[in-house]
Amino acid sequence: xxxxxxxxxxxxxxxxxxxxxxxxxDFWAEWCGPCRRLAPMVDxxxxxxxxxATVAKMNVDENPSVPGRFMIRGIPTLLIFKNGxxxxxxxxxxxxxxxxxxxxxxx
Amino acid sequence: xxxxxxxxxGSGPAGLTAALYTARANLKPLLVEGLEAGGQLMLTxxxxxxxxxxxGIDGPELMAEMREQALHFGTDLVQGNVERVNLRDRPxxxxxxxxxxxxxxxxxxxxxxxxxxxxIGCDRKLAGHGVSTCATCDGYFxxxxxxxxxxxxxxxxxxAIYLTRFASKVTVIHRRESLRASKIMQDKAFANPKIExxxxxxxxxxxxxxxxxxxxxxxRNLKTGSLTDVALDGVFIAIxxxxxxxxxxxxxxxxxxxxVCTHHGTKTNCPGVFAAGDVQDHIYRQAVxxxxxxxxxxxxxxxxxxxxxxxxxxxxxxxxxxxPAVNEMLKP
Numbered sequence: 001x002x003x004x005x006x007x008x009x010x011x012x013x014x015x016x017x018x019x020x021x022x023x024x025x026d027f028w029a030e031w032c033g034p035c036r037r038l039a040p041m042v043d044x045x046x047x048x049x050x051x052x053a054t055v056a057k058m059n060v061d062e063n064p065s066v067p068g069r070f071m072i073r074g075i076p077t078l079l080i081f082k083n084g085x086x087x088x089x090x091x092x093x094x095x096x097x098x099x100x101x102x103x104x105x106x107x
Numbered sequence: 108x109x110x111x112x113x114x115x116x117g118s119g120p121a122g123l124t125a126a127l128y129t130a131r132a133n134l135k136p137l138l139v140e141g142l143e144a145g146g147q148l149m150l151t152x153x154x155x156x157x158x159x160x161x162x163g164i165d166g167p168e169l170m171a172e173m174r175e176q177a178l179h180f181g182t183d184l185v186q187g188n189v190e191r192v193n194l195r196d197r198p199x200x201x202x203x204x205x206x207x208x209x210x211x212x213x214x215x216x217x218x219x220x221x222x223x224x225x226x227i228g229c230d231r232k233l234a235g236h237g238v239s240t241c242a243t244c245d246g247y248f249x250x251x252x253x254x255x256x257x258x259x260x261x262x263x264x265x266x267a268i269y270l271t272r273f274a275s276k277v278t279v280i281h282r283r284e285s286l287r288a289s290k291i292m293q294d295k296a297f298a299n300p301k302i303e304x305x306x307x308x309x310x311x312x313x314x315x316x317x318x319x320x321x322x323x324x325x326x327r328n329l330k331t332g333s334l335t336d337v338a339l340d341g342v343f344i345a346i347x348x349x350x351x352x353x354x355x356x357x358x359x360x361x362x363x364x365x366x367v368c369t370h371h372g373t374k375t376n377c378p379g380v381f382a383a384g385d386v387q388d389h390i391y392r393q394a395v396x397x398x399x400x401x402x403x404x405x406x407x408x409x410x411x412x413x414x415x416x417x418x419x420x421x422x423x424x425x426x427x428x429x430x431p432a433v434n435e436m437l438k439p
Contacts, residue, residue, distance in 0.1 A: 032244055033149050033167060037142070040186075071320040073341060074235035074245040091235030093142055095188045095204050 005046035007056040011065040014058070018081040022106050023054040024099070027077045029061050034093040035076045041096040042078075045103070052107055082106050109198035109210040111137045113408050116189055116201070116354075117217030119146025120394045121384025123173040124401030125215045125408075130180035132409050137183045137209065139201070144186070145170035146219050147348075147385070148394060150241050152269055157394050169394070194358040194377050213379045213408040216355065216367060217401060220348035220385040220392075225257065229313045230344065237321025238313060238342045242266040246273045249341045255280055255324060257310060258345035264292040266345045271301040278337065280305045282329060305337075313342055350386045364389060373404040381407050 009017055009025060017023065026042045028035035039057075046055035060067045060075060070079060070086070080088040080102060087106050090099060113129050115122045118140040129136040148154065151166035160169075178184060191202040198210040222240035224230050230238045239245040242256075246269060254274045256267040259281035267277045279296070284306045286293050296302050305326060311334060312325040323338040350366045360368040360376040366389055367375055367382040375382055383404035384397035 029247070031247070033145075034143075034241075034244060037144060071236050071318075073237045073248040073320070074239050074241075077235045089235070095142060097204050 111211040114211035115215040121397040121401035122217035124398040126177040126182040128405030216382040218351040252340035254341035263345035
C-alpha cells in the first residue's frame with residue numbers, strides 16, 4: 001500500500017507536477033519484483049522528505065510516454081528533477097540511504 | 108551476552124534453509140534479508156529442477172514458500188542491509204545501514220552472488236537504458252525490437268528463450284564456438300527460430316552513450332579480430348556472477364575470485380562463522396545445493412554453539428550424529 005505522501009503521476013500531469021522544487025519519481029510496474037522491494041523505501045523517503053521534496057510514482061504500463069521520453073528501458077528507475085530539469089538518476093534496487101544521499105545533493 | 112545466538116545474512120535458498128533448521132532447533136535465528144531479498148531465484152521464471160515440484164515452480168513462488176516455512180518455525184526476519192561486520196571480537200557485531208547494531212555468537216554467511224557486468228564501462232552507464240542483467244525485469248521494454256544476449260551458459264539460454272516472448276530477434280553473443288549450457292537448454296535455444304548466434308565473439312563497445320540509449324553494439328571476433336556493427340535496442344548480460352563478499356574482505360579467508368573458502372563442511376577460517384550457498388560455491392550453484400549447504404551450516408552452527416566438535420573428515424560421522432542436539436534437528 002503506497003503511503004499517502006507519495007503522489008501518482010501520469011503522462012498528462014507529469015510536466016506540470018515536476019515544474020517546481022525537487023521531485024523524485026519512481027518508475028515501476030506491477031510485474032517487477034525489484035520494484036515491489038523498492039516501494040516501501042520510496043514510501044519512507046516520502047515521509048522523511050515531506051515538505052522538502054515531492055515524491056511520486058509512475059506506472060510504466062499505464063503511462064508509456066514519459067518513460068519513453070527519458071529512454072527508460074529498465075525498472076525500477078528513480079529520476080530526480082529540479083525545477084523541471086532532470087538532475088539525477090538511480091537505476092535498480094538500492095538501499096534507502098543511497099536514495100536519501102542522492103536526493104540531499106539537490107536540496 | 109550477545110543479542111542473538113545465530114544470525115544469518117542472506118535470504119536465498121541457503122539463508123532460508125539455515126533459518127529453517129536453526130529455528131527448529133530453538134535457536135531463534137535472526138535472518139537479514141538484504142536488498143535483493145529472495146536472492147537470484149526472484150529473477151527467474153520456471154524452476155524445473157528443484158526436487159518435489161515435478162511440474163516446475165515459479166522462482167519467486169518457491170522463495171515465498173521457503174520464507175513462510177522459515178517464519179513458521181520462529182525465524183525473525185529483518186529487511187535491513189548489513190553495512191559492516193566485526194568478526195575479530197566476540198560476540199561478532201553487524202552494523203546496519205540504518206545505524207542499528209546487532210551482536211551474535213554465530214554467523215551464517217549466505218549473501219550469494221550477483222550478476223557480473225562486462226568490463227567495458229559503457230555497459231553500466233547504459234544500465235536501465237537498454238543494458239540489463241535481468242530479462243524477467245526488463246524484457247517487457249523490448250517488444251518487437253532486436254536485442255542481444257551475452258553469454259553461453261544455462262542462464263544465458265534461459266534469458267534468450269524468455270526474451271523471444273518480447274523481442275523481434277535475439278542474437279546470442281558467445282566467446283567460444285560452442286555453448287557451455289546443458290544439452291536440454293541448448294536444444295531449446297537452437298530450436299527457437301527467433302534466436303541467432305554469433306560465435307567466438309565479444310562486445311567491444313555499446314552505442315550510444317551520448318544519447319543515453321542503446322542503438323547498437325560493436326562485435327569483435329576473437330579469432331579474426333574483425334569488428335562488426337550490429338544495430339539493436341537492448342543488451343542482456345548473462346556471463347556469470349561475482350560473490351557478494353565485500354563485507355567480509357580482510358576478516359575471513361576468500362579465494363582469488365572472492366568466494367568464501369569453506370572447509371570441513373561450511374566452516375570458514377574464523378570459528379563461529381559459517382558460509383552456505385553461492386557465496387562459497389562457484390561450481391554447482393543450484394537452488395538445491397544452496398539449500399543443502401544452508402542445512403549443513405545450520406547444523407555446524409548449532410554444534411559450535413553447543414561447544415561440540417564439528418565433524419570433519421577425521422571424525423566418524425555416524426557417531427557424531429548421536430549427539431542429541433543434532434538428532435533434534437534431524438527429526439522429521
